[in-house]
Amino acid sequence: MHKIIINGGKKLEGEITVSGAKNSAVALIPAAILCDETITLANVPNISDVEALEDILKHLNAGIERRDNGELYISSNTIENKKIDKKLAKKLRASYYFMGALLGKYKKCEMCFPGGCSIGTRPIDLHLKGFEALGATIKEKGDNYIIQADELKGAKIYLDFASVGATINIMFAAVRAEGTTIINNAAKEPEIVNVATYLNNMGAKITGAGTKKIKIEGVKYLHSCFHEVIPDRIEAGTYEIIGAACSTNLKVNNIIPEHLESLNNKLKEMGVDITVNDDSAIIKESTNLKSVCVTTAVYPGFPTDLQQVLATLMTQGTGESEIHENIFENRFQNLYELKKMGAKVKVDGDRAYIKGKTTLTGTEVYATDLRAGAGLVVAGLIAEGTTVIDNADLILRGYEGIVDKLRAVGADITLK
Numbered sequence: 001m002h003k004i005i006i007n008g009g010k011k012l013e014g015e016i017t018v019s020g021a022k023n024s025a026v027a028l029i030p031a032a033i034l035c036d037e038t039i040t041l042a043n044v045p046n047i048s049d050v051e052a053l054e055d056i057l058k059h060l061n062a063g064i065e066r067r068d069n070g071e072l073y074i075s076s077n078t079i080e081n082k083k084i085d086k087k088l089a090k091k092l093r094a095s096y097y098f099m100g101a102l103l104g105k106y107k108k109c110e111m112c113f114p115g116g117c118s119i120g121t122r123p124i125d126l127h128l129k130g131f132e133a134l135g136a137t138i139k140e141k142g143d144n145y146i147i148q149a150d151e152l153k154g155a156k157i158y159l160d161f162a163s164v165g166a167t168i169n170i171m172f173a174a175v176r177a178e179g180t181t182i183i184n185n186a187a188k189e190p191e192i193v194n195v196a197t198y199l200n201n202m203g204a205k206i207t208g209a210g211t212k213k214i215k216i217e218g219v220k221y222l223h224s225c226f227h228e229v230i231p232d233r234i235e236a237g238t239y240e241i242i243g244a245a246c247s248t249n250l251k252v253n254n255i256i257p258e259h260l261e262s263l264n265n266k267l268k269e270m271g272v273d274i275t276v277n278d279d280s281a282i283i284k285e286s287t288n289l290k291s292v293c294v295t296t297a298v299y300p301g302f303p304t305d306l307q308q309v310l311a312t313l314m315t316q317g318t319g320e321s322e323i324h325e326n327i328f329e330n331r332f333q334n335l336y337e338l339k340k341m342g343a344k345v346k347v348d349g350d351r352a353y354i355k356g357k358t359t360l361t362g363t364e365v366y367a368t369d370l371r372a373g374a375g376l377v378v379a380g381l382i383a384e385g386t387t388v389i390d391n392a393d394l395i396l397r398g399y400e401g402i403v404d405k406l407r408a409v410g411a412d413i414t415l416k
């Protein structure tokens with residue numbers, strides 16, 4: 001397991017460019033299976049979650065090539081639809097997208113329950129109910145699922161919760177089905193739009209992505225296409241928070257401001273000096289930060305993925321900040337690590353309280369999950385002394401070149 005070591009207290013200055021969105025790329029890559037020809041993806045982030053998905057595609061004998069210009073080329077005509085075993089499936093949550101893609105293309109998928117960050121139980125009941133509504137039968141044998149259908153027919157599906165994964169997975173299973181599928185109470189995250197546009201570029205007929213009602217008219221054939229991964233709004237938000245925490249002047253390039261509205265409003269409420277341009281944000285040294293209250297919600301509400309990162313900045317705000325986590329039931333583990341560094345935190349069910357302004361002191365801490373790890377990087381950059389973040393591989397799952405990007409703007413950070 002890698003460690004990230006940070007000697008904190010440096011003031012950062014310069015520019016950081018945001019990479020392609022992990023939570024788009026991890027859906028776009030399995031979806032290549034649905035295509036009858038070949039696809040080319042641009043701006044795919046070079047992160048371990050992408051490598052894990054490439055390994056699954058290779059296991060299925062898909063043709064896959066990472067070109068010198070960073071583009072990912074996938075051809076599906078050599079695919080053998082075989083079981084995806086535990087070792088491959090457990091590496092990440094997004095392996096579940098192979099369920100919708102293999103079911104949608106071959107009407108059968110056999111694979112193990114997905115992995116993913118330990119931020120809650122993270123069932124996949126909504127995915128499975130969607131598949132059944134389209135005509136699939138599901139056999140569970142322990143951790144293993146066999147999902148198959150004689151034929152897939154369009155259906156009206158209502159999601160009890162606007163689940164990102166279930167919305168995308170049902171789109172995959174419906175895109176080549178007989179007839180029309182409606183997904184009501186669909187998730188509206190930008191990644192959903194990125195995926196729907198990709199499928200439409202192949203010849204799919206999907207309308208309403210980005211709204212709570214998505215219509216999918218099944219088609220028989222999906223042709224080659226070229227598609228670009230959108231910028232990662234969670235990576236962008238992480239660097240904006242780092243700018244607010246310890247920079248004199250940090251420019252975050254390649255952002256889509258609309259995707260960051262909820263965070264940027266909160267940063268302004270805290271007194272952060274942030275200027276948002278068409279495709280970048282400039283954060284200047286921000287003193288006298290104030291406490292703030294955050295309630296996580298589905299998009300366009302405040303993203304659950306950023307509350308763990310903002311929690312670290314809250315330690316630098318004067319007063320008591322509050323986080324109300326509505327999406328996952330176990331997403332405050334990072335606070336116990338922050339406490340080791342001197343943070344004053346209290347957790348009460350789905351609410352957390354953080355008192356500031358506190359001095360953070362470097363020590364050994366542990367990345368319990370991806371975004372908790374990102375929050376610890378922010379803490380290490382702020383803290384006096386040396387912070388050693390153990391289990392740092394989790395951070396590398398979702399942040400392309402994070403050590404190089406931060407070193408380039410003056411951080412004293414190494415990966416061991």
Ligand code: EPZ
Pocket residue numbers: 022023026093094117120121122123124125126127128161162163164165166187304305327328329370371398
């Ligand atoms: C996606 O996870 C993201 N992961 C998560 O990002 C993100 O936090 C989450 O969406 C919410 O925005 C990927 O895209 C790979 P959900 P997903 O289905 O699809 C419950 C990160 O750090 N639920 O919207 O798993 C579930 O337990 C990761 O990048 C069911 O009950 O999220 C959770 O409480 C972390 N049954 C809530 O819904 C289901 O069938 C939201 O889950 C599915 C979900």
